[in-house]
Amino acid sequence: MTKRSRGPWGRLPVAAVTLAVAAPLAACGSQASSSASGDGKARITVLRSTGALFEPLYIAEQQGYFKDAGLEVTIKAGAPDTSQNAPSVLNGEAQFAMTDSAGFLKGAAKKMPVRVVSGLVSSTAKGARTEGLLVKKDSSIKRFADLEGKTVGLSALGTTIQFLAEYLVEQDGGDPSKVKFVALPVTSLNDAASTGKTDAVYSFGAFYAAGKAAGLRSMGKGMSELPGIPQGLLFSSQEYLSANSGTTKKFTDAVAKALTYANEHPEAVKAIDKKYTQLPPDYIDKASIANYDKNINTTVMRTMITKMNEYGLLTSAPKDDALYWNQAPTVTSGS
Structure with a gap:
């Protein structure tokens, strides 16, 4: 199929936030080492989406998972367009940020030095349609x-x-x-x-x-x-991951615990939505919660890469070693 050009990238406030890339970003310096607080805890700043799917981050904070892992985590609302978050990760202002799969793949296609460290939400055949x-x-x-x-x-x-x-x-x-x-x-x-x-x-x-x-x-x-589409991801800079693999593992393990808790306690998710989103409380009460999942389905991601490249939505088809942190929880369809 012949590739074709597309219009300018817009903004999507929930799971399809866009990670646009400008050429100068690849040259941005980053602060590779994780800083520490006065009590020796590793300091981490994570930029969440401005829409939804960020609930497990607050659950990890509320349940003490970050604290138990020896981490001092600051959760901040990122820009509605995550192209504004990428420089913050690359220059060390934040160590992790959220995006959606298409947004991340767009960055990877431009050879941005970032890697997926964990999934947050994936599409599923289960649950009510939203x-x-x-x-x-x-x-x-x-x-x-x-x-x-x-x-x-x-x-x-x-x-x-x-x-x-x-x-x-x-x-x-x-x-x-x-x-x-x-x-x-x-x-x-x-x-x-x-x-x-x-x-x-x-x-x-x-x-x-x-x-x-x-x-x-x-x-x-x-x-x-298409079950398995990653709707929410966490990513970091390749340089930070190289220098802080231990801290990253503690962070992603704490998030994984929070994902399990979120799936088991929908009331906790809804309480966070009422506090941090502008969704109507009545809608939040009636709506099903997302399917929280740390795993990244690389088979589905490869389908997305191939087809998005054919449709002209990606400028190239990046290989897996340009997408995932070497300790990211990846799976393949049927595994």
């Missing part, structure tokens, strides 16, 4: 191949969501190059579908629920169409 493609109830679009020649509204271009939409069109026998994608404010997506400004939109979270309540029809199974 995102997906929406069309008018009487729309002629009945299957993904029907999106050929149509316009689909997204909250940002070049994200995991755009990859998934194109992938599903292709899997259904359609030509994704014939689908037009436009970026719209997330608050405008449902209206765009309802008024015919776009033929379809991909919505998520409370906006997805509101769209269905307003009479829009949901198509497909959302991210669960």
Whole structure:
């Protein structure tokens, strides 16, 4: 398939935040050594997303997992566009940051010296739907191949969501190059579908629920169409990891404990969402929690890399040794 150009990268506030790369970033210096507090604890700053999926970080703090590991961790809200977080990781202002899979792969394709250290959330066939493609109830679009020649509204271009939409069109026998994608404010997506400004939109979270309540029809199974898509990741600089593998292992082990706790205690997740997000409390109470998972499915990631490169969403197809920390919890499909 011939690669084709795409529009400017937009912003997605939850799991599909974009990790854009500027050439000068690769030349940024970093502070490779971890600093220590007065009591000898290793100091770490982690930049979370501004939307969601960061709940386990606060759980690790609340449950004392970081403290027990000898870590003094500061959790800060990063920029809505994680391209603003990458320099902070590379120059040592932060040691770890969150992103989504497409955002990270975009950076890797530009040879940015960062590596995935842990997963946070992956798509799964389990649980209730919280995102997906929406069309008018009487729309002629009945299957993904029907999106050929149509316009689909997204909250940002070049994200995991755009990859998934194109992938599903292709899997259904359609030509994704014939689908037009436009970026719209997330608050405008449902209206765009309802008024015919776009033929379809991909919505998520409370906006997805509101769209269905307003009479829009949901198509497909959302991210669960391809289980294993990493929706939330933690990454660090290659230089920091080389100098601080022990501290990194303590940090990722503490996060792993928090992921297990989050899956077992949805009420703790919802309490954090009420404190740190702007989602309506009623929606938080009713919504299913994410599927927290430390493992990175490298088989699914390779599918994403190959297809995103074909669709023109990546400038190259980076190899695995340019993606993962050597102690990252990776798995393959079926393992």
